[in-house]
Structure formats: C-alpha cells, structure tokens
Amino acid sequence: MLVAVSDFEAVNGKGVSGxxxxxxxxxGxxxxxxxxxxxTSAFAGHAPAEMIEALRTATR
Structure with a gap:
C-alpha cells in the first residue's frame, strides 16, 4: 500500500524530508x-560489519 507524501524536500548533500x-x-x-x-550517540560504533566494509570498498 502506498501512502501520501507531502512537503517533500531534497536537501542537497544531506538527504530528504517530508x-x-x-x-x-x-x-539523511x-x-x-x-x-x-x-x-544519534546511542548508535555510535554499532554499524553492521557489512556496511563498514561496503564503505571501505567505496572509498578506495
């Protein structure tokens, strides 16, 4: 089921909101x-290993 989105905004270099x-x-x-x-301090150091490796690969 699709829901209605309003006030959509793309923020250059940061993400989207709506x-x-x-x-x-x-x-974002x-x-x-x-x-x-x-x-977001509660999430510091808790990124999944797969995500960390993907980021390392993408920045090489």
Whole structure:
C-alpha cells in the first residue's frame, strides 16, 4: 500500500524530508540529523560489519 507524501524536500548533500500520513520523516546523513537535533550517540560504533566494509570498498 502506498501512502501520501507531502512537503517533500531534497536537501542537497544531506538527504530528504517530508510528511508521511502527517508525520515528519527524515532520511539523511549525519549532517541532516544534526540539523534536526537528532541525538544519534546511542548508535555510535554499532554499524553492521557489512556496511563498514561496503564503505571501505567505496572509498578506495
């Protein structure tokens, strides 16, 4: 089932935001999360090994 998205905005170099069923939704990088004052400290050091290896491969 598809839901309606409103107030969609692509933020260059950071991610996207919008409203889904009236709730604000953000999908973006650390800079976008910091701008939105989202505390991500609880996730520090918990990235899956597969993600870390993919990032290493992509930056070589």
């Amino acid at each position: 409203r889904v069923d009236g709730d604000r939704v953000l999908a 990088n650390a800079a976008m999360q910091a701008d939105a004052r989202i505390d």
